[in-house]
Amino acid sequence: MLLLKTSQKIRAAQGTDAALGNLTQFEYLALSSPLNLSDGHARQSLTPGQAEVVEALPLLWATAAANPIEETEAAAKRAYFRLLGQHSFPTARGRVLSCYSSSVAMEILARSLATRTDAVALLHPTFDNIPDLLLGAGLRLLPLAEEALHDGDLDQELLRAVGCVFVTTPNNPTGRVLSQERLRALAEQCAEHDVVLALDTSFRGFDPAAHYDHYAVLEDSGCRWVVIEDTGKLWPTQELKIGWLVSSADVGLPLGRVYSDILLGVSPLVMMLVQRFSEDAARGGLDALHRFVAGNRALVRGDLADVADVGFPDAESRVSVERIDVGRRPGLEVWSALRDHNVHVLPCQKFHWAAPSEGDHLLRIALSRKSAAVASAVSTLRQVLTGG
Ligand SMILES: Cc1ncc(COP(=O)(O)O)c(C=O)c1O
Numbered sequence: 001m002l003l004l005k006t007s008q009k010i011r012a013a014q015g016t017d018a019a020l021g022n023l024t025q026f027e028y029l030a031l032s033s034p035l036n037l038s039d040g041h042a043r044q045s046l047t048p049g050q051a052e053v054v055e056a057l058p059l060l061w062a063t064a065a066a067n068p069i070e071e072t073e074a075a076a077k078r079a080y081f082r083l084l085g086q087h088s089f090p091t092a093r094g095r096v097l098s099c100y101s102s103s104v105a106m107e108i109l110a111r112s113l114a115t116r117t118d119a120v121a122l123l124h125p126t127f128d129n130i131p132d133l134l135l136g137a138g139l140r141l142l143p144l145a146e147e148a149l150h151d152g153d154l155d156q157e158l159l160r161a162v163g164c165v166f167v168t169t170p171n172n173p174t175g176r177v178l179s180q181e182r183l184r185a186l187a188e189q190c191a192e193h194d195v196v197l198a199l200d201t202s203f204r205g206f207d208p209a210a211h212y213d214h215y216a217v218l219e220d221s222g223c224r225w226v227v228i229e230d231t232g233k234l235w236p237t238q239e240l241k242i243g244w245l246v247s248s249a250d251v252g253l254p255l256g257r258v259y260s261d262i263l264l265g266v267s268p269l270v271m272m273l274v275q276r277f278s279e280d281a282a283r284g285g286l287d288a289l290h291r292f293v294a295g296n297r298a299l300v301r302g303d304l305a306d307v308a309d310v311g312f313p314d315a316e317s318r319v320s321v322e323r324i325d326v327g328r329r330p331g332l333e334v335w336s337a338l339r340d341h342n343v344h345v346l347p348c349q350k351f352h353w354a355a356p357s358e359g360d361h362l363l364r365i366a367l368s369r370k371s372a373a374v375a376s377a378v379s380t381l382r383q384v385l386t387g388g
Helices: 007-019 023-030 047-054 057-066 069-083 102-114 129-137 146-151 156-161 180-193 215-222 255-262 268-304 329-342 371-384
Strands: 094-101 117-123 140-145 162-170 196-200 225-230 243-248 321-325 362-366
Touching: 047 057, 047 268, 057 146, 057 268, 094 102, 094 255, 102 129, 102 196, 102 225, 102 243, 102 255, 117 129, 117 146, 117 156, 129 140, 129 162, 129 196, 140 146, 140 156, 140 180, 146 180, 156 180, 162 180, 180 196, 180 215, 215 225, 243 255, 268 321, 329 362, 362 371
Parallel strands: 117 140, 117 162, 162 196, 196 225
Antiparallel strands: 094 243, 225 243, 321 362
């Protein structure tokens, strides 16, 4: 009974899909459910070290109010960028713009790019708010397949056709990380073609393979570059987060002006919170987080290991989301059956923004959740998949 078989139900699910414009709209449906494994935001419990930071909030508030914002901001940047190995991050004024979230940083980048170019080569698949924001700014998108990105040099014709190459690394949903060698080669190609290289590194914190010093590589290459960093995926901070919009000195885009169209700055209280969470992570919290995510991933893979025709396409992934290949079953049908049990995951079509059918048999499940919630959701998924 659990795996819905009637064409009526499938049509209903497809109707929902058509009505829902994007992945975030699927994520809204899950927000109030205790079994929300839909969005990639961190919703696990605070660790004891993090709970101490939260208990100190009144003190942080007073400190934030008393200190010059510039100092508070510099301390937050130092703590976060160094935690993740980004020692060569720029410190000159205007080079790291603090935004309310990475989507706000993305909107500023998209609007800025639209003043200088009409086309962007964008990783495929990737989280759909990236193509949506670029399209919203009036840009044309050319898909850059993940395999092509990792396998070798980009097609010269593609580079001649665009003003920017945009890569998410580690990627959401696949977890693939651009290696240091590939970043160097890509940045050199972008320099040669005078194309801006833009990176979204929102999931960087989860994978040590993404902790080499990207800024040293980018600066060495001589290309024009932009990086969006995001504190929002790592820690359960109740959506208090920063998206950092980082750029090369000669980026040639009006980032500062567009930024000033949208915001004055991020709350210094949030900056202090990011600084303290980063310091806790440096004292062992990051390793503990990696173990926690790996534990939840092992739980998902273990519980579904013997289910026929089910697989995990991202064997190497360390990010806080996991894709599940549900075989011949339509992903949307499984998603709908889970929803009937109040379990929320994401169907994957919309990650494949240029070829949605490539995601027809894939689901994405969030791992930054309490292990008990992951276990319970996966047990329901198992029943749905086995018709038990
Ligand atoms: C790769 C990537 N970039 C940016 C975002 C947007 O993050 P936010 O909603 O915090 O702005 C997401 C959201 O999941 C994401 O996966």
